[in-house]
Amino acid sequence: MVKKIAFGVLWLGFIVYAFVFAPPDSPDTFELIKNLSTGQWQGINPLVIALFNLMGIWPMIYSAVLFVDGRGQKIAAWPFAAASFAVGAFALLPYLALRQPNPHFGGKKESLVKQLDSRFTGIFLTLTATVLVAYGLIAGDWSNFLQQWQTSRFIHVMSLDFCLLCLLFPVLLRDDMTRRNWQNQQQFFWLFAVIPLFGPLLYLCLRPPLTQTTSNLISTQQQSVTS
Numbered sequence: 472m473v474k475k476i477a478f479g480v481l482w483l484g485f486i487v488y489a490f491v492f493a494p495p496d497s498p499d500t501f502e503l504i505k506n507l508s509t510g511q512w513q514g515i516n517p518l519v520i521a522l523f524n525l526m527g528i529w530p531m532i533y534s535a536v537l538f539v540d541g542r543g544q545k546i547a548a549w550p551f552a553a554a555s556f557a558v559g560a561f562a563l564l565p566y567l568a569l570r571q572p573n574p575h576f577g578g579k580k581e582s583l584v585k586q587l588d589s590r591f592t593g594i595f596l597t598l599t600a601t602v603l604v605a606y607g608l609i610a611g612d613w614s615n616f617l618q619q620w621q622t623s624r625f626i627h628v629m630s631l632d633f634c635l636l637c638l639l640f641p642v643l644l645r646d647d648m649t650r651r652n653w654q655n656q657q658q659f660f661w662l663f664a665v666i667p668l669f670g671p672l673l674y675l676c677l678r679p680p681l682t683q684t685t686s687n688l689i690s691t692q693q694q695s696v697t698s
Contacts, residue, residue, distance in 0.1 A: 478565075478567045478568035479564075479565075479568045481564060482565060482568065485564070485631075485635065486561065488631075489561075489624070489628045489631075493624045493627045493628050494621060495624060496623075496624045497623045500623065500625045503519075504625065507519070507520065516611055516616055516619070517606055517607050517609075517610040517611040517612075518611030518612065518615075519619065519626060520606070520607070521603045521604060521607025521608075522626075522629060522630065525600060525603055525633065526629060526632065527556065528596055528599060528600050528603070529559065529636045530555040530559070531592075532640070532671050532672065532675065533552060533555060533563060533636075533640070534552045534555075535588070535593070535675055536640075536643045536644075537549075537551065537552045537643070538552065538584055539584060539588070539647065539681065540570065540573050540643055540646060541570075542577065542578065543571075543573040543575060543576075543577070544569075544571060544573060545571070546570070548566060548570075551563055551565065551566035559633075559635075560635040560639060563639065564639075567639065567643075572646060573646050574646045574649035575649075575650060588680050589680070590675070590676055590678075593674075593675025593676040593678075596672055596675065597669070597672040597673070597675070600672055634667075640671045641660075641663075644663060644671075644674065645660065650681060651678055651680075651681060652679070653678065659674075
């Protein structure tokens with residue numbers, strides 16, 4: 472209950488901050504979002520371009536865990552995962568507040584779960600994120616980005632959203648490691664949890680895949696415990 476309240480308060484606090492205390496909207500915000508979305512990047516700070524595209528990587532990272540985690544929940548995970556592509560942590564925080572601990576996986580892996588569970592997905596996301604981060608760091612203008620962060624609500628909130636997504640991933644990590652019989656690797660947990668962005672990406676590249684055998688084994692263990 473304490474965690475639910477904490478996530479609920481954090482969600483409401485983030486909303487209030489974004490719409491009340493963050494810098495005001497810039498007149499060209501809609502035009503900036505349209506240009507970023509359509510690849511018309513001329514004249515846009517590469518740091519903003521990199522950050523905007525990384526905010527598309529994060530929902531994929533979370534989806535690779537959420538679609539499995541949601542299998543044992545009373546609420547479906549996919550609406551929250553889908554909405555996170557548009558509003559990031561604003562969509563994920565309600566799910567984290569409503570979900571129950573779920574260290575088990577049962578049933579068959581559908582095609583989407585198989586794709587998200589694949590290490591190739593993790594490798595692809597890692598390579599894409601590496602290119603984006605390198606592009607932003609090498610070509611970006613930090614003084615211009617800081618100015619925009621102080622004057623543009625879109626840039627300001629998007630930056631905070633990125634940081635919040637980094638901080639929230641460990642909430643789902645431990646259960647996902649347990650589903651894969653990796654729960655005893657505490658040193659790996661902290662490695663994946665502490666390193667922003669690339670910790671979760673490294674986890675997707677290295678985690679053991681979920682298998683039907685693993686699922687059946689967990690079900691047997693659950694039955695033995697209940698009996």
